[in-house]
Amino acid sequence: MKNTSILFVCLGNICRSPMAEGIMKTYIQKAGLTHKIHIDSAGTHNYHEGELPDARMRQHAFQRGYDLTHRSRPIKTEDFDNFDLILAMDDSNLSDLMRKAPTVEAQQKIKRITDYCSRHTLDHVPDPYYGGAEGFNLVIDLLEDACEGLLKAIK
Numbered sequence: 649m650k651n652t653s654i655l656f657v658c659l660g661n662i663c664r665s666p667m668a669e670g671i672m673k674t675y676i677q678k679a680g681l682t683h684k685i686h687i688d689s690a691g692t693h694n695y696h697e698g699e700l701p702d703a704r705m706r707q708h709a710f711q712r713g714y715d716l717t718h719r720s721r722p723i724k725t726e727d728f729d730n731f732d733l734i735l736a737m738d739d740s741n742l743s744d745l746m747r748k749a750p751t752v753e754a755q756q757k758i759k760r761i762t763d764y765c766s767r768h769t770l771d772h773v774p775d776p777y778y779g780g781a782e783g784f785n786l787v788i789d790l791l792e793d794a795c796e797g798l799l800k801a802i803k
């Protein structure tokens with residue numbers, strides 16, 4: 649298996665994409681592939697730059713066995729070179745990323761994370777920011793499903 653790097657992207661990089669990063673890092677560690685797969689996350693916007701994930705996301709993550717320590721950062725042009733796969737949470741992230749991508753090759757690295765789901769049929773990971781607990785749990789359910797599929801796909 650060749651080395652792979654994956655960047656998860658949402659709007660603020662404080663809920664969905666750091667959750668995806670935390671889940672994928674856990675799965676990769678359990679699979680003994682930490683040295684082969686590099687994982688990071690970023691936001692399409694910089695509103696929360698430098699912040700830890702949202703306290704509600706961290707709490708729901710903790711209840712499901714994940715400790716989120718990522719600091720929010722906006723996506724930068726070099727990311728499109730440095731990562732093999734760039735995974736968007738929803739349509740708005742996808743179109744922002746396509747617009748920011750510097751080349752056609754970079755655009756080809758951008759996919760929807762829900763393409764890797766096998767148990768859920770939703771085509772996006774809904775933004776939980778303005779909702780309640782069920783939204784945060786749905787984010788984790790969808791991302792666990794997607795990350796299982798993603799790990800199988802890259803193995």
Ligand code: 4NP
Pocket residue numbers: 658659660661662663664665695775776777
């Ligand atoms: P995320 O959630 O994109 O999953 O990190 C959001 C975080 C912040 C905001 C919106 C969504 N916001 O409007 O500040």
